[in-house]
Amino acid sequence: MKNRFLKIAALISAMLIGIFAFVGCGNTAPTKGYDIELAKAFAEEAGIELELVKIEWSFKETEISSGNIDLIWNGMTIHEEMYDNLEISNPYLTNNQAMVIKSDSNITKEQIKSQKLKIAVENGSAGAAAAEENFPESEVVKVADQISALTELKAGNVQVAIIDSIMAGYYAANDESSFKGQIKMITKADGSLDALTTEEYGIAAKKGNVGLIAMVNDTLAKLYQNGTMTEIAEKYGFEKIIVKESFENYVTQYDKLSEAEKASWEAIKEKGKIRVGYTLFAPIAY
Amino acid sequence: MSSSFWSVTQSLMGASLYTLGLFVITLIFAIPLGLGVCVLARSKFKPLRAVMRVIIWIIRGTPLMLQIVLFVYAPGLLFGISVSDRFIWVALAFVINYAAYFAEIYRGGIESIPVGQYEAGKVLGFSKKQTFSKIIMPQLVKRIVPPMGNEVITLIKDTSLANVVGIAEIIITAKDITNTTGAIWPIFYTGVFYLIFSGIMTLVLQWIEKKLNYYR
Missing domain, CATH: 3.40.190.10 (Periplasmic binding protein-like II)
Known part of the structure; x- marks a missing residue:
């Protein structure tokens, strides 16, 4: 009796393993979301490959400092104090x-x-x-x-x-x-959102990686000017919350940097790959 | 991602592979490593013993979550080596952590055998090696199974800690489904997966205990 029980248990385990093998590894890399699509457009424009790395949000600064990822691009709200520890792009979304x-x-x-x-x-x-x-x-x-x-x-x-x-x-x-x-x-009398505070999203890199952030800014401005950014934003109903001031009448930054400052971007260009940390949440990355 | 029952089940099964992988790797490496640690911690050379005691104290005295974080970020922060496959580093943290616990279980087992049995072995003309392998070991294995079983079941649930560094295990996958679709039931559904795992392990442990049911 006990023996049959064990046989059944063994059978169940074998079945489970079979199912797991059949299902395969859950590939959870996001394909949708405003930031994901924008990051993809950035990588394409800059001529490099995009590698998405799943991170835990509360460790985003540690991920950047340890060099496990190159950019945090995941609906990150810009705070004043962040500028002390990170390089931050121009705001791109409100x-x-x-x-x-x-x-x-x-x-x-x-x-x-x-x-x-x-x-x-x-x-x-x-x-x-x-x-x-x-x-x-x-x-x-x-x-x-x-x-x-x-x-x-x-x-x-x-x-x-x-x-x-x-x-x-x-x-x-x-x-x-x-x-x-x-x-x-909760809305105001005229139907518009009664917002408590308004903030802006930015993209962050390791402190000192000025060249990388300059390239992000330059490329985003290009994507805005050629209409790609608005096109992506329209899919998510974001066209009204793009921070236009960041990209209109834009003056390129990367050309003006010294060779030493350009190094962080050159290194990524050399590798041909940029690692972007993300967490899954709609409608930014999912 | 979608939140239909079948697609959630499929995603969670995919995530279970990480859980299963981490579980198996930890056991395969931590069980022998724990024995090594136990032997060193009981060595006659005092400084070595002291060092091992401190190491065990540090590993058992800090949260596993903290150790995982350390293993994934310290290489980059201290030595400038960026971690490309973080699963390996997480597994390493688990192996070392569980080896420390296993070492203590082995020690408890060894020390629970009365000194009189060693003496009896000596009187009967057994060598030290023979006494250990023929008299002590068979009793030891029996005695450590229940506490080891406890750790094994705990390990199944501890694998969820790997999500602090973004490993796509069961809990985080369910949370991700919630974050992307707004459906909140998948997080409760994960319990079923842990129950299946621990159910299977309970049966396996029962079977092992039965196999070791000698001296009765």
Whole structure:
């Protein structure tokens, strides 16, 4: 009896191994997303190969410093302090911190404040800072990521979630989303988004890699001017949030650098490959 | 990525390969390495013993997550060697970490055998080697199976720590599906995969215990 049991167990394991072998390794390299498509366009324009490396977001600076990746290109919000430790490109996309509520509720910004409603945010995010600044008396629940903040909202643990408007818009509309039609962003009387703060996305390289970032800036300006960037943005409904000032009347930077400063780009050009760190999240990389 | 049940199952199965790979590699290398560490930690040469004790203390005394981070970033930060295949470095961190735990289990096993048995062996004219292989070893193997089983089951779940450096294991794959589609059920569904793995391992361990059911 026991023996037959073991035989069955062995059979199941053999089957599982067979299935795993059949399914093959899950190739999760993203093909869609604004940043992925833009990075691909950049690599093509610059004549190098793009290698996407999956990273953990909280270790992005470590990944860059250790040289495991060349660029962070993943919807990274630019903060003033970042300039001390990283080289940062010109801003390329605008993002807002939106107050997200359930679609059947009519909570207003004033009510959040006066009723001290509970708020969920991503720990360490721009939304967390905005929550503490705007609603100092509310209880702020800090969760691991933005989708968890929405899950808190859906579960009814909190009344408000403060996250990126870019992501909130996507999750509220995507067919497969658990939040489709269930969440909305608080708007002003005229229907426009009532944003708590506005920030900009940038691309980062290791401190000192001036040549690399100059080349990123130059190439992005080229992609803007030949219409490629707008074309990609239109796929995601981003055409209005491109930071046009970064790319209009652009003066090229790379030519003006010294030979020593150009070295970081020359090294990548030599290898013929650039390694870009990413994490998967829609609609930036998925 | 899509969030239909079948495509999620398929993605998670793909991710299970990493989990399975990490699990198998860790066991294959950590079990013998642990024995080596155990032998050195019990050596008669005091300084060596002290060094091994410190190493075991450091490895058992720091979170595995921290060790994984160290193994993946230290080569680049300290020596300028950028890591291209991070899976190997993560596996190395797991092997060293588990070897330290296994070494302690072996030590516990060896020390649980009464000194009287060594003495009896001596009286009966066994050499030291014979005493160990013919008397101590058979009892040792039996005794360490339950604690080793504990570690093996823990290892299945610990593999999820590899996601701190972006290894596409089960948990992170489920999170990625959530991040890209907005569907939140895949993260709960991962439990099924861990249960299948640990279920199989439990059966295997039961079988090993049964095989070792001598001296009864």
